[in-house]
Amino acid sequence: MVDAYSGHMVSATVRLTGPLDSRENFDNAACPIAGAIDVVGARSAFLLLREAFYGTSRFDDFAERVGISQPVAAARLRELVADGLLAREPYQEPGQRTRMQYRLTEKGTEFFPVLAALMEWGNRWVRPAPLEFRHRDCGEPVHTELRCARDHHVAASDLDLVLTKG
Amino acid sequence: MVDAYSGHMVSATVRLTGPLDSRENFDNAACPIAGAIDVVGARSAFLLLREAFYGTSRFDDFAERVGISQPVAAARLRELVADGLLAREPYQEPGQRTRMQYRLTEKGTEFFPVLAALMEWGNRWVRPAPLEFRHRDCGEPVHTELRCARDHHVAASDLDLVLTKG
DNA sequence: CATCTGACTTGCGTATGGTTTAGTCAGAGC
DNA sequence: GCTCTGACTAAACCATACGCAAGTCAGATG
16 A cells, blocks of 8 residues: 555555556546536535435425525426436325425435435544434444445455446 | 325335434534535536546646546645545656645545445436446455445335434 | 415525636756 | 746636525415
């Protein structure tokens, strides 16, 4: 982990393999991370999704619990629906009038690991809070990790980034 | 997974336990997710960190490979250094003059699961790319997942969010 | 018919993240 | 001492993310 020339610690980097090694075949415009951020990059989008995972479903609750204004909540919820992370649908409790609710789609649900990783990192490095995820069945704390198909725990420095086609 | 009243699918939500159940004891201002976003919320910050994990260390390379202008690269790198995710340090290759490099700190290195989760989600739902992380030792694909201390695989709907103090 | 509530919209101003173009500055090599 | 390169900075500008205050509108409830 110590660089031969500088004597400084070297970062734990991913290794880019094959055609990616020269960096010429890495297409920045095609990067899925950039794509993801273009969809959910706004602060309010992250926090609205957090709220959705906490069970919030109604417009006013979203705005209030996230702490954003109604115009922003409306704009962002509309985007999240348009991008397929949330579904907007009418519902009716008995004896109540029809209302609207926002529900996580499969695309939205699968975003959870991002939020969990962000929460874990934020809790450790930015804003420690007395909050923790626990597995309901066994009560043990839960954290995000990288695993390979053979179930090995993997660090960033043990990763290769490979081109699977082309 | 089907709501008793609406007949619609119900989202896979985390369960807020104890004092959090009523939502009155959930302090939005203290949320670690919000804290994390306040630090690395900008698109350019995510992409600069991605580049750092891909081994980039020099200013011009960051700007070019991320595809951002130099003023933005300078501003964001300065912030990431100020926030402790990157370290800016001089280095010197033999026979070369002293230059600057940006290196991931421990705080920055631990951000990797967020990027990995974002990449996995983006690759599946937004911008499929022929890119994959593989475990260098065994060659198997790697993905992010939630595990409890007893090594159970956990979904969002199997999670409790608990207050550990207060 | 009047009121209430949920779910927004409209209009306005500010802050931030981004762009382009151009320039600075220091050290190594010639 | 001139040039080249790496690492930025400066100025002017545009787009969007956000805020606040107020208004709209439709469907129960009384």
